[in-house]
Each structure stands twice: as structure tokens, then as C-alpha cells.
Amino acid sequence: MIKLFKVKEKQREQAENENGKPPVKKQSAGELRLHKDISELNLPKTCSISFPNGKDNLMNFEVTIRPDEGYYTGGTFTFSFSISPMYPHEAPKVKCKTKVYHPNIDLEGNVCLNILREDWKPVLNINTIIYGLYHLFTEPNHEDPLNHDAAAVLRDNPKMFESNVRRAMHGGYVGQTYFTRCM
Amino acid sequence: MADSASQSRSRDLDKLLLRSGNLVGPTFEPGTELRDALNEFVRVLVIGAGGLGCELLKDLAFSGFRNLEVIDMDRIEVTNLNRQFLFRLGDVGKPKAEVAAKRVMERVSGVDIKPHFCRIEDKPISFYNDFHIIVLGLDSVEARSYINSVACSFLEYDSDDNPREESIKPMVDGGTEGFKGHARIIMPGVTPCFECTIWLFPPQVKFPLCTLAETPRTAAHCIEYAHLIKWDEAHSGKTFDPDDPEHMQWVYSEAVKRAELFGIPGVTYSLTQGVVKNIIPAIASTNAIISAACALETLKVVSGCSKTLTNYLTYNGVEGLHTKVTEFVRDKDCLVCGPGVLIELETSVTLKKFIDLLEDHPKLLLTRVSVTYRGKNLYMQAPPVLEEMTRSNLDLPLFELVSKTPRDIVHVTGAAGKGDTKQSCSRKLRVVFKGMDVDMAGGA
Incomplete structure (x- = not known):
């Protein structure tokens, strides 16, 4: 290819003489895929999305869920999404920003949802994850606990779990933990 | 004395470069001119000065390349010393690129290696265009993907969607994982790029x-x-x-x-x-084998002295030894290396009109279109919050929205096809504005 290289060299010199600007990097494949996911979002009325960094930063956004059935009816829960340039090869990083009394979400906002970790596949998308998160509120499950205490209460005493959830959402203590109002 | 030493050093290489044969590449022109060009003219960038990088620098220097540069962001750690043979205990804490360059220059006279102790993203894109070939000795999918996108950004296509040969930036990529490894050649526009075959990488194991x-x-x-x-x-x-x-x-x-x-x-x-850190134990010999394959392919690509491997070599030393070359194919719609669909426009065409054109374009038939340009979202048809923020662009001329760039790449997403067979997709478009550019067809 050496001959070709020499041709190239000559052309580049010419281009530079003509004040040609050097090429600029394009969007990464991950950003383009995310762009597609976002432009195809089809959210239920209980979920909304916002872009705190403006319309040109899709890699970080927030999703707010307002469940209209189940234990968490009336609450407002916000999740932050952070997407790596390797998306969809890597799953989005999702954290719950609202402190919530929930068996599958711990007090730091870590979420136990299979499709965010062990079962993530590049064919899944942002829409799938949002539906998955919504599902956690309509059907919290005590078999995959991240908040051990909440899971035990849900398993052994659903009535008490319900009242604990209400108390947390109204703002107040459950056991030693204080929850801010999120109604 | 020095002369005879250098003569004997290039003796074996001369056998490859100074005479023709049956297995040579199509453009091979043997002779001392070729050898001199290899020595003096060709510039090679090695990315990574770790397990593969140390081997690569040594192999390339011994293969007659004299203008090398190496880039690595890491400092030497004690655990590197068992296989990154250019480093000594006293080097711990020093930048890998600097020590590796120094050691090879000390050992191989006449070779010039310029180290860069920084992240690959720190260099301007034009830095990468200065090299004739890029050899990758990396350990992450992310870094490969980045370099691939940079190399592919130099690629230009003619009006028949054929890559312009002189715009191709060849890459040779090596990788190892324990007893396994791969070596591949990426000629953007000719052989599959990294993104065409990204599915080859196994998913990361994550615990619930x-x-x-x-x-x-x-x-x-x-x-x-x-x-x-x-x-x-x-x-x-x-x-x-x-x-x-x-x-x-x-x-x-x-x-x-x-x-x-x-x-x-x-x-x-x-x-x-x-x-x-998701580290897999590295085996020195696997690194040596893979690097040797990469250095040899680099020599073959550059000199044409033999046909190159097409295009992906896998090596597996786990049970016995198995090695195989597979010819992967390009993804013709690859957003990174593909030509994209050529679209010629008047400078007066508004974004709205442009979106309407895509619906009727025989190669696209796109509906529900969103448009993005160099990280700026020009129009998003969903979700409503973004639609509202981008709606005012619809009445502006596209030419204004792309900062009056005569030809450039625009990406769109939407639903392709007619009737029941609609499929959501992303497409790369080569937009050319009429009358603004002598060379109407190009664009990476």
C-alpha cells in the first residue's frame, strides 16, 4: 500500500494548503443506537422522561414513574439513567433517586431488576427497562430482596407492608429509617 | 562495520521485499525502494504499551519499521513485569509508553519511537490521520470501538458507493484472553469494521x-x-x-x-x-503469538509482500492448539463504516421538507423520522418533551442547521418499508448540497 500512502500524503498536503479542515469525529455507534431508542419511546401515561442536560445530551436522563395501581399508587419515583458509549453492549446504569421502602430497591437507590444486570441483552432497549421498573412498583417481589427488611415484611405480613409503604410515601419513619414524602 | 551489521539485520527481510514470488499481494513492487520506504517513509501507530504493545513494538522494530509512535495511559505496575518484558522492577510507576519506547530504541538501532502518555481520546482526530497504519494492542471493547470510529471517519466514498482507496486507514487489531486470542485486519470500507462484528464479543458476566x-x-x-x-x-x-x-x-x-x-x-x-477491573489472567506466550501475527500482517499490508489474512484469525491454546482464519463480512448498513445513502439537496431545503423527502426516497422509505447531526438532535419525533424542544428547527433550512457544511453525514432513525412490513432502523445519510462543492460525491 506504500504507493497509495504516498498518493494520500500528496493529497493531504494539498488539502491543508487549501485550508481544508481536519475531519471531526462522528457520534459513537452507542449514541446513535440510543438516539433510535429514545425517538421510539412509547411510554405509558404513568411514566415520563426528562433530559436535565438539554436535548443534545441523551446519555443522561431521568424517568419519573407515578404508579396508578398497587401498593405504591400516588407516589412519584424518579430514576436516573446513565448510558455508556458501549450501549447497547453494556446495560444502562439506573439508580432510584427517590428514597423508597421497597423490597427490590435499597436505600442507596440500587435496583434489583434482572434486565439491568444478568439478563441484559443488546436487543432490549430503554422502553423495556422503563416497563421493567414500572413492573417493580405494581408487583414488588420478596424473592429478590435488596432491602432485606422490606422483603421480609412483604412476605410475612402484606397488610403491614402496605401500611409501611403508605407511611414512607407520606414522609416518616419505617423502623429506623426516615423517608421523605413522595406523594 | 555498522553497514555490514545493518545489512545482516535486514537480510531476512530483504528476501521478502527484494524479490517477487507466487504468493505476493496484487500491488507488490519488490526492490530496495520498497525497503527504504518501509524504513523511512511509513509511520506506524501502536495503541497500547502493555502485554501486546511491548511485543508489537519489538516485532515491528525488528521488521524494518523505523517510525513508530506508541500511546498508552497507564503506568507500570509490579504485576505487569511477568510478561511486559520491556519493563524492570525499577520502572514501576513510570509511564508504560515512555519506558517501552526507550527500551526498544536502546536495543534496535535506527528505530525512532515517540511515546504518548495519555488517553486515546486526548489526541485530536487529526493526530490519527498522520499514520499510515494503526496497530491495536488493547484490552477493552470501548477503546477499540473508539479507535475504529476514528479510523472510519477518514473513509470517503465515491458516487458509486465504492470506498476511495487513498482514504482507507488500515488497522490491525490483536487481543488476548488467557490462552485465547485473535488477530484481525480492518480495512474500513473493504473488510468488516469493528462495529460490523461487535456481536463477536461475549456479553459481560454480571451477578444479580x-x-x-x-x-x-x-x-x-x-x-x-x-x-x-x-x-x-x-x-x-x-x-x-x-x-x-x-x-x-x-x-x-x-x-x-x-x-x-x-x-x-x-x-x-x-x-x-x-x-x-474485570481482569483475565494474561499469558505471556499468547501475547507473543498474537503480536507476532499482528506485526507480520502489518508488514504484509504495508509492503504487499504477501497476501494478508482475510480477515479474522482466532487462536485457542486451551486444549491442544487450534487456530483458524474466518472471513467475516461487512454489514452493508453499518453506521460507522458503511457508505450511507447519498442525498443531494438544494441549500434552501428545510428540515421539514428533508424529512418528507426521506419518505419517498426509494432506498429509504422512512416514516416517523428523527434527525441527528454530530451530536445535535435536529428533530426528535418522540418523546413529546424532545419533540417540543426540536420542533422549531423544522422550518429552518437543513443547510443552516449543519453550519453550512457543503457535504456531511447526517443520521436518521425511523420506520422503514411500506405497509405491514415496517421496521425501525437507523440510517446514515451522505448529504451533499448542490452547487456548494466541486466534489459532489464524497463525504465520509
């Missing part, structure tokens, strides 16, 4: 968070618990830095506590590093 929190069974579970859950509990807001030894030590000691609680053996500091 609830397993870590409730039912740890292995040492790795204990380490990930300390790393992913305990760290945040103890350090509100402070991000974990895997390269900070104090952070790593903290995770290690928390993992040990966790392991004791559940009676799980096997948590060590090096396993902690391995799990947290």
Missing part, C-alpha cells in the same frame, strides 16, 4: 444485585457486594476509582468481612482487583 445482597456463594460475589453496594453506603456520592489503591484496599477488606460472615473462602487482594 439481590444475589450479592442476600445469598453470596462465591468470593467474587463478596467482592462485587463490597464494590457495588457497600461502597455507596459508606461513601455517599464519592465515586469509586479502580485505579486508586486505597479504594481497592477498602473494597478488599470489606469483601473479606463479607466472606467471613458467609464462610466463603478465596477472597484475595489480586482477585479483588481481577473482579472489580
Whole structure:
């Protein structure tokens, strides 16, 4: 290819003489895929999305869920999404920003949802994850606990779990933990 | 004396470069001119000065390349010394690129290696265009993907969607994982680029968070618990830095506590590093084999002295030894290396009109279109919040929205096809504005 290289060299010199600007990097494949996911979002009325960094930063956004059935009816829960340039090869990083009394979400906002970790596949998308998160509120499950205490209460005493959830959402203590109002 | 030494050094190489043969590449022109060009003219960039990089620099220097540069962001660690043979105990803490360059220059006279101690993203794109060929000795999918996108950004197509040969930036990529490895040649526009075949990489193994929190069974579970859950509990807001030894030590000691609680053996500091940084034990010989293949292919691509491998070599030394070359094919719609659909427009065409045109374009038939240009979202048809923020662009001329660039790449997403067979897709478009450019067809 050496001959070709020499041709190239000559052309580049010419281009530079003509004040040609050097090429600029394009969007990464991950950003383009995310762009597609976002432009195809089809959210239920209980979920909304916002872009705190403006319309040109899709890699970080927030999703707010307002469940209209189940234990968490009336609450407002916000999740932050952070997407790596390797998306969809890597799953989005999702954290719950609202402190919530929930068996599958711990007090730091870590979420136990299979499709965010062990079962993530590049064919899944942002829409799938949002539906998955919504599902956690309509059907919290005590078999995959991240908040051990909440899971035990849900398993052994659903009535008490319900009242604990209400108390947390109204703002107040459950056991030693204080929850801010999120109604 | 010096002359005869250099003569004897290039003796074997001369056998390849000075005479023709039956297996030579199509453009091969043997002769001393070729050898001199290899020595003096050709510029090679090696990315990574680790396990593969050390081998690559040595191999390339011994293969007659004299203008080398190497880029690596890491400093030498004690654990590198068993295989990164250019480094000594006294080098620990020094930048890998600098020490590697110095050692090879000391050993191989006449070779010039310029080190760059920085991240690959720190260099301007034009830096990468200065090299004739880029050899990758990396350990991450992300870094490969980045370099691939940079190299592909130099690629230009003619009006018949054929790549312009002189715009091709060849890459040779090596990778190892324990006893396994690969070497591949990427000629953007000709052979599949990294993104065309990204599915070749196995998915990362991730443990369910609830397993870590409730039912740890292995040492790795204990380490990930300390790393992913305990760290945040103890350090509100402070991000974990895997390269900070104090952070790593903290995770290690928390993992040990966790392991004791559940009676799980096997948590060590090096396993902690391995799990947290996703390190797979490296085998010096695998690195040597893969690097040798990469250096040889580099020589073949550049000189044409033999046909190159087409296009992906896998090596597996786990059980016996198995090696195979597979010819992967390009993804014709690849957003990174593909030509994209050529669209010629008047400068007066508004974004709205442009979107309407895509619906009728025989190669596209796109509906529900969103448009993005160099990271700026020109129009998003969903979700409503973004539609509202981008709606005002619809009445502006596209030419204005792309900062009056005569020809450039625009990406669109939408539903392709007619009737019931609609499929959502992303497309790359080569937009050319009429009358603005002598060369109407180009554009990367």
C-alpha cells in the first residue's frame, strides 16, 4: 500500500494548503443506537422522561414513574439513567433517586431488576427497562430482596407492608429509617 | 562495520521485499525502494504499551519499521513485569509508553519511537490521520470501538458507493484472553469494521444485585457486594476509582468481612482487583503469538509482500492448539463504516421538507423520522418533551442547521418499508448540497 500512502500524503498536503479542515469525529455507534431508542419511546401515561442536560445530551436522563395501581399508587419515583458509549453492549446504569421502602430497591437507590444486570441483552432497549421498573412498583417481589427488611415484611405480613409503604410515601419513619414524602 | 551489521539485520527481510514470488499481494513492487520506504517513509501507530504493545513494538522494530509512535495511559505496575518484558522492577510507576519506547530504541538501532502518555481520546482526530497504519494492542471493547470510529471517519466514498482507496486507514487489531486470542485486519470500507462484528464479543458476566445482597456463594460475589453496594453506603456520592489503591484496599477488606460472615473462602487482594477491573489472567506466550501475527500482517499490508489474512484469525491454546482464519463480512448498513445513502439537496431545503423527502426516497422509505447531526438532535419525533424542544428547527433550512457544511453525514432513525412490513432502523445519510462543492460525491 506504500504507493497509495504516498498518493494520500500528496493529497493531504494539498488539502491543508487549501485550508481544508481536519475531519471531526462522528457520534459513537452507542449514541446513535440510543438516539433510535429514545425517538421510539412509547411510554405509558404513568411514566415520563426528562433530559436535565438539554436535548443534545441523551446519555443522561431521568424517568419519573407515578404508579396508578398497587401498593405504591400516588407516589412519584424518579430514576436516573446513565448510558455508556458501549450501549447497547453494556446495560444502562439506573439508580432510584427517590428514597423508597421497597423490597427490590435499597436505600442507596440500587435496583434489583434482572434486565439491568444478568439478563441484559443488546436487543432490549430503554422502553423495556422503563416497563421493567414500572413492573417493580405494581408487583414488588420478596424473592429478590435488596432491602432485606422490606422483603421480609412483604412476605410475612402484606397488610403491614402496605401500611409501611403508605407511611414512607407520606414522609416518616419505617423502623429506623426516615423517608421523605413522595406523594 | 555498522553497514555490514545493518545489512545482516535486514537480510531476512530483504528476501521478502527484494524479490517477487507466487504468493505476493496484487500491488507488490519488490526492490530496495520498497525497503527504504518501509524504513523511512511509513509511520506506524501502536495503541497500547502493555502485554501486546511491548511485543508489537519489538516485532515491528525488528521488521524494518523505523517510525513508530506508541500511546498508552497507564503506568507500570509490579504485576505487569511477568510478561511486559520491556519493563524492570525499577520502572514501576513510570509511564508504560515512555519506558517501552526507550527500551526498544536502546536495543534496535535506527528505530525512532515517540511515546504518548495519555488517553486515546486526548489526541485530536487529526493526530490519527498522520499514520499510515494503526496497530491495536488493547484490552477493552470501548477503546477499540473508539479507535475504529476514528479510523472510519477518514473513509470517503465515491458516487458509486465504492470506498476511495487513498482514504482507507488500515488497522490491525490483536487481543488476548488467557490462552485465547485473535488477530484481525480492518480495512474500513473493504473488510468488516469493528462495529460490523461487535456481536463477536461475549456479553459481560454480571451477578444479580439481590444475589450479592442476600445469598453470596462465591468470593467474587463478596467482592462485587463490597464494590457495588457497600461502597455507596459508606461513601455517599464519592465515586469509586479502580485505579486508586486505597479504594481497592477498602473494597478488599470489606469483601473479606463479607466472606467471613458467609464462610466463603478465596477472597484475595489480586482477585479483588481481577473482579472489580474485570481482569483475565494474561499469558505471556499468547501475547507473543498474537503480536507476532499482528506485526507480520502489518508488514504484509504495508509492503504487499504477501497476501494478508482475510480477515479474522482466532487462536485457542486451551486444549491442544487450534487456530483458524474466518472471513467475516461487512454489514452493508453499518453506521460507522458503511457508505450511507447519498442525498443531494438544494441549500434552501428545510428540515421539514428533508424529512418528507426521506419518505419517498426509494432506498429509504422512512416514516416517523428523527434527525441527528454530530451530536445535535435536529428533530426528535418522540418523546413529546424532545419533540417540543426540536420542533422549531423544522422550518429552518437543513443547510443552516449543519453550519453550512457543503457535504456531511447526517443520521436518521425511523420506520422503514411500506405497509405491514415496517421496521425501525437507523440510517446514515451522505448529504451533499448542490452547487456548494466541486466534489459532489464524497463525504465520509
